[in-house]
Amino acid sequence: MLEQKSPRSKYRLKRQSLPEALADSLRERILNGEFKEGEPLVQEAIAAEYECSRMPVREAFRQLEAAGLIVSKIHKGAVVTTLPSEQIMELFELRAMLECDILTYALSRMTDHHLDMSEQVLEQLEDAYHKRDIAKVGALNWEFHRSLYVPAHRIQTLALIQGINVQTDRYIRLQLLLTSAFEEAEQDHRQILKLCRSHDPSVVEFMRGHIIRAGHNLLDALSTRKTSGTAA
Amino acid sequence: MLEQKSPRSKYRLKRQSLPEALADSLRERILNGEFKEGEPLVQEAIAAEYECSRMPVREAFRQLEAAGLIVSKIHKGAVVTTLPSEQIMELFELRAMLECDILTYALSRMTDHHLDMSEQVLEQLEDAYHKRDIAKVGALNWEFHRSLYVPAHRIQTLALIQGINVQTDRYIRLQLLLTSAFEEAEQDHRQILKLCRSHDPSVVEFMRGHIIRAGHNLLDALSTRKTSGTAA
DNA sequence: GAGATATACACTGGATCCAATCTACATAAG
DNA sequence: CTTATGTAGATTGGATCCAGTGTATATCTC
Numbered sequence: 451m452l453e454q455k456s457p458r459s460k461y462r463l464k465r466q467s468l469p470e471a472l473a474d475s476l477r478e479r480i481l482n483g484e485f486k487e488g489e490p491l492v493q494e495a496i497a498a499e500y501e502c503s504r505m506p507v508r509e510a511f512r513q514l515e516a517a518g519l520i521v522s523k524i525h526k527g528a529v530v531t532t533l534p535s536e537q538i539m540e541l542f543e544l545r546a547m548l549e550c551d552i553l554t555y556a557l558s559r560m561t562d563h564h565l566d567m568s569e570q571v572l573e574q575l576e577d578a579y580h581k582r583d584i585a586k587v588g589a590l591n592w593e594f595h596r597s598l599y600v601p602a603h604r605i606q607t608l609a610l611i612q613g614i615n616v617q618t619d620r621y622i623r624l625q626l627l628l629t630s631a632f633e634e635a636e637q638d639h640r641q642i643l644k645l646c647r648s649h650d651p652s653v654v655e656f657m658r659g660h661i662i663r664a665g666h667n668l669l670d671a672l673s674t675r676k677t678s679g680t681a682a
Numbered sequence: 683m684l685e686q687k688s689p690r691s692k693y694r695l696k697r698q699s700l701p702e703a704l705a706d707s708l709r710e711r712i713l714n715g716e717f718k719e720g721e722p723l724v725q726e727a728i729a730a731e732y733e734c735s736r737m738p739v740r741e742a743f744r745q746l747e748a749a750g751l752i753v754s755k756i757h758k759g760a761v762v763t764t765l766p767s768e769q770i771m772e773l774f775e776l777r778a779m780l781e782c783d784i785l786t787y788a789l790s791r792m793t794d795h796h797l798d799m800s801e802q803v804l805e806q807l808e809d810a811y812h813k814r815d816i817a818k819v820g821a822l823n824w825e826f827h828r829s830l831y832v833p834a835h836r837i838q839t840l841a842l843i844q845g846i847n848v849q850t851d852r853y854i855r856l857q858l859l860l861t862s863a864f865e866e867a868e869q870d871h872r873q874i875l876k877l878c879r880s881h882d883p884s885v886v887e888f889m890r891g892h893i894i895r896a897g898h899n900l901l902d903a904l905s906t907r908k909t910s911g912t913a914a
Numbered sequence: 915g916a917g918a919t920a921t922a923c924a925c926t927g928g929a930t931c932c933a934a935t936c937t938a939c940a941t942a943a944g
Numbered sequence: 945c946t947t948a949t950g951t952a953g954a955t956t957g958g959a960t961c962c963a964g965t966g967t968a969t970a971t972c973t974c
Contacts, residue, residue: 466756494925503959509741515745518841525927526925526926527926537838540839544838547780604772614842701928735930736955754956915974917972920969922968922970924966926965926966930960931959932960933958933959934956935955936956937953940952943946943949944947
C-alpha cells in the first residue's frame with residue numbers, strides 16, 4: 451500500500467503528500483472492486499486502516515470526488531459512485547472519440563522507439579492477462595493505450611482521456627471477472643500495434659471499433675449479471 | 683462572496699460545505715484574473731480573508747487542483763496554473779470536438795421550451811456584454827452554450843465540457859479585456875440560436891467555427907500583448 | 915399498538931495545535 | 945569576491961480536539 455509510482459529520476463525519493471498517496475491507494479481499491487458501487491466510505495475507518503488522522507483522508511476524498519469515483523454529501527459522508535448503463539456507454543463513446551482524435555495526431559509522429567515501448571507494454575499486458583492478474587491487466591491496458599498516444603504531444607487531451615479511463619477501468623476489471631471477452635481485445639491490441647508500425651491511417655477506425663465493442667461487451671455482461679444472478 | 687448558487691427548489695437552504703463554497707469563490711476569482719497566472723496562493727492569507735481556518739482552504743485547493751486551475755507542490759504551496767499557448771488552443775479544439783458532438787445529439791431533442799430558455803440566457807448575455815460586466819459575460823457565455831446541450835442528456839459529456847469551459851473561461855475573460863473580438867461572437871450566438879430553432883444540422887459546423895475562431899482570436903490577442911506591452 | 919417526539923450515539927465539518935520542510939539571509943571559508 | 949554552510953522565520957503537512965448534524969432507538973401520547 452501507498453507505494454510511490456513513476457520514478458522519473460533513478461534516485462527519486464518519496465515526493466508525495468499523504469493525501470495523494472491515499473488517493474492513489476483508494477482509487478486502486480475502488481477500481482479493483484474492493485469498495486463496491488454504492489458502498490459508503492467512512493473517514494474514520496479508512497484513517498484507522500492507514501494509521502493516520504482523518505484529515506489526509508478527507509483531502510484524498512476530494513480528489514476522488516473530482517475524479518468522479520465517489521460522491522460525498524455534506525454531513526452524510528462519501529459513497530462509491532454508481533453509474534447507469536447509458537452513462538457507462540457514454541464514457542466508452544467519449545473514449546472512442548477522444549482516443550481516435552489523439553491517435554490521428556500520434557500516428558504520424560510515432561518513431562520506432564515509441565513502437566518498441568508500446569510492444570514491450572503489450573507483452574507485459576499479455577503476460578498479466580494469462581496470469582489472470584486483473585489489477586495489472588487493468589493498469590497495463592491503459593498503459594498500452596497511453597503509450598500509443600504520447601507521441602501526439604496533446605497534453606490536455608491525454609489528461610482528459612486518462613480521467614475517463616480511470617472510470618472505465620473499473621468496469622473493465624469487472625468484465626474481466628465476468629467474461630472472457632477480453633480475448634478479443636487482446637487480438638485487437640496486436641492488430642493495432644501492427645497497423646501503427648505501418649503508419650496505416652485505418653488504425654484510427656479500428657481503434658474506434660475496439661473501444662466501442664469493449665463498451666458493448668461490457669454492457670452485455672453487466673445486464674446478464676443483473677437479470678440472472680441477483681447475488682448480494 | 684460565498685453565495686450559494688443554482689437554487690433548484692424555491693426554498694433551498696444552504697447545503698454546501700465550506701470547502702465547496704471556498705472553491706467556488708476562489709475559482710471565480712481566478713477566472714476573473716484577480717489571481718494571475720503563476721501567482722502563489724497562500725493558505726493562511728486565504729483563510730484570513732474568509733475568516734476560517736486553513737483546513738477548508740486546503741480542501742478547496744484540492745478541488746481547484748483537480749480542475750486544473752492550480753498546481754500544488756508538497757511543502758511549497760499552490761500557484762495558479764500557467765498554460766502554454768498550444769495547450770490553450772488544444773482546449774478550444776477539444777471544446778469544438780466535444781461540443782459539436784453533444785450539439786448533434788441535442789439538436790433533434792430541442793423543444794421550443796428549451797430554445798426559449800436559451801434565448802432568455804442569450805438576452806442576459808447581450809445585456810451583460812453591453813454593460814461590460816466581464817465576470818457575468820464569462821458565466822453567461824458558458825450558460826448559453828450549456829443550455830443548448832442540456833437536451834442531449836449526455837451527462838458525462840456535459841460534465842467534461844463544463845470542466846474544459848472553466849479553463850477556457852479564464853482566457854475568454856482576459857480576451858474581453860484585451861480586444862473587441864467578442865462582437866463577432868455575439869453575432870455567432872444569435873445565428874446559432876436561429877439555426878437551432880429550425881433544427882438545421884449545419885449549426886454543428888457553425889458551432890465548430892465559432893469555437894475555433896474564438897481560440898484563434900484569443901491567441902492573437904495574447905501574442906500581441908506579449909510582444910508589445912510587457913507590463914508588470 | 916401506531917405514530918409522533920425526544921434523546922443518545924456515530925460520523926462529519928471545522929478549528930487549533932504541533933512537527934516538518936522550505937526560503938532567505940547572514941556568516942564563514944576559500 | 946564568490947561559494948558553501950548554517951540558522952531563523954515563514955509556510956505547509958498532519959494530528960488532536962470540539963461542535964454540529966444525521967440516524968436510529970426509545971419513550972410518550974393517543
